[in-house]
Amino acid sequence: MALKVGDTIPEFSLPDQNGDIFSIKDFLGKKPFVLFFYPKNNTSGCTKEACDFRDSYENFTSKGVEVIGISADSVKSHQKFREKHRLPFVLLSDARNEVRKLFKVKNSLLLLPGRETYVVDDTGKVIMVFNSISASEHMKRALKAVSN
Template identity: 70%
Template sequence: MGLKVGTKIPLFTLPDSNGNNFSIQELLGKKPLVIYFYPKNNSPGCTTEACDFRDSYEDFVALGAEVIGISADSAKSHARFGAKYGLPFILLSDKHNTVRKLFKIKNSLLLLPGRETYVIDKTGTVIMVFNSINASEHKKRALKTLLSMNK
């Protein structure tokens, strides 16, 4: 497993689906974040996961949070993936797995990049880590954590 609960996330900048540089510092201190790392655009599990986050995006926004998906796919691939499935959240291209390595995410199932979701509070502290190849559980766990945080 990658970063542990209670640790600060590393600062990073990656290209978004429009090819613009996105710095995580733009959101730190402003709102909680859900950052999910996934293996590949358009694969069955990753599409399920992205659509789960899409279908509950308004719930995340209502809780003040922003969702960010990260994979090694190119910015152009993210743009096509986001448009095809109507994804309203930020997709970032980690082509060289730099940020994946900063988060210490291991591969799962041989060489497949790991699927891991983090909920981060406004201060940049990890408050939940979920690592599972079961794509449909990630959104549920993140939403549950944010709901309990807002009680």
């Protein structure tokens, strides 16, 4: 069963776009964050979603909320994707889909990795979950959740 509102997120560590190890423990107890799982770098929907978060990034950070993207793409792919689209947030490489499995993010149609967004408070509790293959609503719903 997928994580739901009120659940505590599992702890994890993954390499970021620079190959540095990112540990979610560095955020737990310190600040809220948005964690968005997306299928693949440089596809139209994923690029739209990432750029939506980029264009509203200051709206999140002004509320003390960090944004973190996760896909199975390689560190090198994340680095290029981030540079190409001037993404100001961290991208994590979940090459073996271990964190995707921890969060129980299901595949979408045609066996594509799912697109799911979590908003997590500073204690590590999920306050919003949105699952939709459509990229257009993820940022809007996350921003609404952190604005309440």
